[in-house]
Amino acid sequence: MLVRIDPTRAEPVFAQIAGSVRADIAAGRVRAGERLPAAKEVAQALDINLHTVLHAYRELRDEGLISMRPGRGAVVAELGAALAEMQGEIDRLVERAAALGIDGDTLASLVAETTHDRRGTTR
Amino acid sequence: MLVRIDPTRAEPVFAQIAGSVRADIAAGRVRAGERLPAAKEVAQALDINLHTVLHAYRELRDEGLISMRPGRGAVVAELGAALAEMQGEIDRLVERAAALGIDGDTLASLVAETTHDRRGTTR
């Protein structure tokens, strides 16, 4: 697994790391039960602080995509398989939005807003 | 048009305003050519700073969803109609993700990541 970041992007580094791993899970490049690279390794490879990588892993754990335990490392959870099932539909949605001239960030923001609306109406 | 914000949410106020208006456009509650309420009005109604509302409007302008000119106000652009066309598909995607136990924020982040990937491969 290869974690990629781009220091020129406005998005925080920890979020980029989380996004990179999330994309790998959704694409099936890492599957449920497999272990992620140790945070220390990632930090050294990308020349960033260990805290930043742990921050990213913590976010993924909070989403239920991985589990973390001392000594065992970070392991992809079962929920990861569900993510992979959805990637195809997401690809189609993104492509259709692009065809209509809608910016990617705009689409992402609208999806986020829609999920927030659902929370308000269904809970 | 009614702009809603929730001070308890972690999301920045300006982003919440932009999200609220974006959702109204996508839902067809405001259509292309119609004028948004003046930033000053929104600021007074929500008891927030004028600059914060202008920040939100500027973001929507950068996305191509509205046009702004001094003296004339903020008007919904043609691209808004395209957004409205996509809302139904987004609703279906969000609902399916919820059925699979995927958190809304997780889905939104994955959509964002997918658009970033597209940028990298298509440009």
Place this chain on the structure above:
DNA sequence: ACCTATTTGTCCGTATGTATG
């Protein structure tokens, strides 16, 4: 052509919180 009101645009500064190392 002139004036006024409205609205966005841009600068100043300050305070607070968060991200990063």
Place this chain on the structure above:
DNA sequence: CCATACATACGGACAAATAGG
């Protein structure tokens, strides 16, 4: 835990564009 940097939010002042009388 500590320091630096950045983002957010607020407040004020003035400029610039537009519309209407």
